[in-house]
Amino acid sequence: MPSLKRTKLADLLKQEELLFHKNHPKSYELYQRARKSLHGGVPMLWMIRWAGSFPVFVREAKGAHFSDVDGNSYIDLCLGDSGAMTGHSPAAAVDAIKEQIEKGITLMLPYEDVLWVGEELQRRFRLPYWQFTLTATDANRFALRMARMITGRPKVLVFNYCYHGSVDETFIVLDEEGTPMSRPNNMGPQVDPRLTTKVIEFNDIAALETALSARDVAAVLAEPVMTNIGIIHPEPGYHEALRELTRKYETCLILDEAHTICAGPGGYTAQQGLQPDFVTIGKPLAGGVPAAVYGFTGEVAQAFSDRLDVDDADVGGIGGTLAGNALSVAAMKATLEHVLTDEFYSRAIALQECFTEGVESVIREFDLPWIVKRLGSRSEYWFHPTPPRNGGEAFAAIDHELDRYMHLFALNRGILMTPFHNMALISPDTTREDVDYHTKIFREAVKALFEI
Numbered sequence: 394m395p396s397l398k399r400t401k402l403a404d405l406l407k408q409e410e411l412l413f414h415k416n417h418p419k420s421y422e423l424y425q426r427a428r429k430s431l432h433g434g435v436p437m438l439w440m441i442r443w444a445g446s447f448p449v450f451v452r453e454a455k456g457a458h459f460s461d462v463d464g465n466s467y468i469d470l471c472l473g474d475s476g477a478m479t480g481h482s483p484a485a486a487v488d489a490i491k492e493q494i495e496k497g498i499t500l501m502l503p504y505e506d507v508l509w510v511g512e513e514l515q516r517r518f519r520l521p522y523w524q525f526t527l528t529a530t531d532a533n534r535f536a537l538r539m540a541r542m543i544t545g546r547p548k549v550l551v552f553n554y555c556y557h558g559s560v561d562e563t564f565i566v567l568d569e570e571g572t573p574m575s576r577p578n579n580m581g582p583q584v585d586p587r588l589t590t591k592v593i594e595f596n597d598i599a600a601l602e603t604a605l606s607a608r609d610v611a612a613v614l615a616e617p618v619m620t621n622i623g624i625i626h627p628e629p630g631y632h633e634a635l636r637e638l639t640r641k642y643e644t645c646l647i648l649d650e651a652h653t654i655c656a657g658p659g660g661y662t663a664q665q666g667l668q669p670d671f672v673t674i675g676k677p678l679a680g681g682v683p684a685a686v687y688g689f690t691g692e693v694a695q696a697f698s699d700r701l702d703v704d705d706a707d708v709g710g711i712g713g714t715l716a717g718n719a720l721s722v723a724a725m726k727a728t729l730e731h732v733l734t735d736e737f738y739s740r741a742i743a744l745q746e747c748f749t750e751g752v753e754s755v756i757r758e759f760d761l762p763w764i765v766k767r768l769g770s771r772s773e774y775w776f777h778p779t780p781p782r783n784g785g786e787a788f789a790a791i792d793h794e795l796d797r798y799m800h801l802f803a804l805n806r807g808i809l810m811t812p813f814h815n816m817a818l819i820s821p822d823t824t825r826e827d828v829d830y831h832t833k834i835f836r837e838a839v840k841a842l843f844e845i
Contacts, residue, residue: 394760395843402798405841409801413445416805419462420450442812444800449809454481456822459809468827470817471809475652478677478770480822485731486680489723499718506726507717510686513729517659518672520688525717529651529675530558532687533614535711536671537562539689540612540645543696550604550613550644552595554784556621557614557649562590567785594783595619596627598634605642612645612671617661620652622787623814624766624773625780632667639670645693647671651685655818656769657738679724680732686725740821741770744828748772748817751832759839773816802838803831 414421424447428434433441440448450462457480460466472478479486511523526532537549537560549562557563564579565586573592575582591610593600604610617632619625627635639646648669650660654677657664662672670693675685689697706712715721749765749772756763762778776795781787800810808831810817817831 394762397795397842399794402794402842406794406798406801409798409805410446412805413801416465417445417447417449417461417463421447423450423462424448439812444797444804444812449804456480456482457820457824457827458822465807467804467807467809468823468830469809470819470823470831471811472818472820473681474811475655475676475818477681478655478818478820479680479728479732479737480820481681483680483728483732485727486682486724489727490680490682490720493720493723496719498720499715501714503717504719504722506719506722510722510725510729513726514686514688517729518662518688519659520669520672521691522694523686523688525721526675526685526687526713527683527716527721528558529649529673529685530560531713531716532673532675532685533557533560533563533647533649536645536647536673536687536689537612537614538710539693539697540647540671542700543693544611544643544645546609546611546644547589548591548610549589550591550593550601550610552615552619552784553592554622554788555595555614555616555619557616558651560614562586563614565590565592566788567592567594594785595625596631596782598631598638601635602638605638605644608642610642610644612647613639614647614649616649616651616653617665617667618653618656618768619784619787620768620771621814622784623775623781623790624768624771624816625783625787626766626768628782632665636668645670647673650674651676652771653768654733655741655771658733658735661768677733678728679721680728682721682724684721684725737821738770741819741823744821744823744825745770745772745817745819747825748819748828748831751828752835755832755836755839758836759843761839761843770819771816773814775815798842799835799838802841803834806834806837808834 424434435441435448452460452462457469459469514523515521551563553567555563561583564576565573566576568574573587575586591604593604646669648662650672651674653661654674671687671689673687678684749767752765752774763776764780765772765774776792777790781790799815803810
């Protein structure tokens with residue numbers, strides 16, 4: 394088993410940084426100009442975290458590929474961190490958007506298409522009632538408000554190193570001694586999350602029962618498979634225990650499918666026959682147009698309606714002027730009907746299995762203590778010999794320097810991985826040639842690291 398030499402890694406990373414700068418002069422020029430009007434030189438804060446010393450400026454994207462302003466072409470394995478899981482600009486969504494944009498974009502009134510979307514969401518997720526937002530963050534916020542309202546309880550329960558968008562209550566982790574604390578770099582929290590939230594490790598049934606037994610938790614908010622600190626699967630029986638205990642202690646269960654929709658047409662919830670009180674989802678629902686939804690049971694709907702003052706519905710903290718707008722709804726209808734189909738998933742998942750086998754073949758060839766985790770059309774490689782079973786273990790296994798090297802090596806050779814992870818998302822527009830090219834580049838990156 395070869396050992397990783399940190400001095401060599403540092404030298405290789407410097408070489409890749411120089412190559413990146415050489416190959417992206419126009420992006421660098423635009424970045425310098427952007428710094429005069431955009432904070433950090435980017436339109437959204439996360440964009441400062443790309444592996445290069447400045448962001449790549451995109452010229453155009455289609456399917457599973459895009460090109461930048463310097464004329465470089467890329468295989469896109471990030472796909473907007475799932476927002477473009479459908480592939481960039483799927484034809485059916487584009488046609489629906491073009492048609493709707495001529496007929497009106499937003500009115501704060503319902504459109505007939507919303508009925509089809511609601512009924513299709515019923516079919517896929519087996520939940521009877523749905524509401525619309527623009528982001529999965531808002532879907533989570535609104536579900537939490539509903540859960541607190543119907544239970545009369547103040548607390549939320551989340552899992553260590555979870556991520557559910559910018560929901561304030563979720564920025565809480567466990568320190569090395571297992572004590573809850575505000576997540577490092579939690580920017581200007583409005584309220585100390587220790588006052589609103591309990592946090593435990595994923596896959597720990599005993600901790601789950603202890604946390605719920607006080608009967609002060611309104612809702613457990615969870616991804617059915619953790620994906621934002623690596624892919625962490627539930628252990629056998631965990632979801633059964635989660636559902637049993639939340640019912641025992643009269644706590645709502647909210648499953649966030651924003652990423653796990655990669656598992657199938659109804660996400661991990663439908664694939665595994667789970668029975669949550671709420672499901673939230675956004676990301677690829679409208680083919681890249683901002684759109685999200687949250688669904689809930691009939692029991693939740695009745696309990697909420699019993700407490701709702703209609704005269705104050707618009708100022709109660711749930712809603713949004715642009716939520717459910719005609720453009721988003723038309724894009725959702727087209728995407729659900731023609732893009733996120735059974736055939737879509739069959740092809741994407743088969744390609745992801747090839748991708749995973751390619752990475753694993755290199756790991757075996759070089760006898761590396763690394764692993765690959767997969768969920769549907771998503772996979773991620775870890776520089777660790779065993780699969781983390783919870784967020785704390787996963788966080789401890791992160792190697793930021795090695796992550797950055799692997800990302801930048803791939804980017805310099807025309808492959809975009811998801812930032813902050815070594816995650817690859819496959820769309821049906823990805824080709825077997827794309828997958829094989831990634832295997833080749835991954836092998837070259839590993840060989841450069843470990844060759845004598």
